[in-house]
Amino acid sequence: MGESDEVSINRFDDSPDALRQAIDFCGGFDRLRKHFFVLIKPNVCVGRNRNIPPFGVVTTSRFIELLIQILMEEGVRDISIGEGSIVTAMSNTMTAFAYAGIDRLSKKYGVKLIDLNRGPFRKISIKGFDFELSDAVFDADFVINVAVLKNHFQTKVSLCMKNLKGCLSKKSKRECHKRDLERSIALYNTVIPVDLNLIDGIYALINGPWIDSGVPRRSDLIIASKDRLNCDIAGSLVLGVDPNDVAHMKEFSMLKSRSAPLCEVNIRGEKIEKIRVQDRYEQNDLFQEIFQRGGIKGICFPDPGKSICSGCFGNIMVALLIFCQDNQGILLDDAEIIAGKERKVTGNRNVTLLYGDCAIENNEDAQESKGIIKLGGCPPTFYRTYSTILKTLLNEKEADRQLFEMISLKTKEKEFSFFDHLEPPTFDIRHF
């Protein structure tokens, strides 16, 4: 293992010094030149109501701000921040930049914000998988990948390698889920150039990828490496995940003919044993967690697996979060929701909602008359999602009342008491 493979882990102390030291320790700026066009790729995967806290979900604007300051000290002037976020009625790349507070950096430092969803894209075929990848990452002279420290229900961790999915077109992102998500992540990482990988660990998110089911922790860590795999190995260990159990990391290692077991990395700085945010990651039932937070019984949402993509996931998560907030403690009439391509209707529930085209196609024998409701769309819009959930689970009068209330209130003003315990100084919204 050469020097360029080293990982540095430092404590975040809200100054540029710790970040600068982490970058210096791993030789992160060795190749950087003043005249370079630098592209920063944060993880701002989604734009949401700011009353749904972003801790551990998206890269903090504070971390990006310190990075910009350090780059400017190096004399770099041509800096852009690029992301291709989930697109729904309420989310797009620009609302995601606002959710993370990154939009204000554009005005303050004169950096450009690039929506990678808009293209142009180049088509690249790797081992029979076709990808449309944003030209911006190839046009940049120096790419800095800034992930968040979080678990992900589909891939165990969402770190540097998964973060680069934001460089794909919307079509390619969907296809990753339809084909083989973990293999796709490994494959696009063989061609997307990255010069420096950073993990923003000011907050970690256990049971992510979103706070709806996740448990954020203040962890004050910075992980840095020129090598994306080693950076992710260190991040996994901090998250209590054995890197050898992360399929996309194993696959990438094989594709790159790297034979060492995925835990042997040279780490400078903090000792993993002392900074782990959890000893062992246990994958929880994401949706059951949301129902439990609302004290709601009589409903199940079986794990949709790796085939559900962000469009369906994004809309139904928010719709259920609002539903659970507004209907705390109720007992439902033995209902189930099926989404993605991997789940079959159980047939023993009083009511089943088949959510999205994938679930409907995968259950084409299911007949609507037998307590089965089908909501098509790829994905179904948020409004149709939310109104169908209300009409499926509540009586007509109550469903109409709640729908009217939500329309008058506007979703972005909705408040969520589930997160009231995330208070300063531990959880500081000024980091976003």
Ligand code: SF4
């Ligand atoms: S129906 Fe939903 S899960 Fe299936 S491809 Fe469309 S958005 Fe993705």
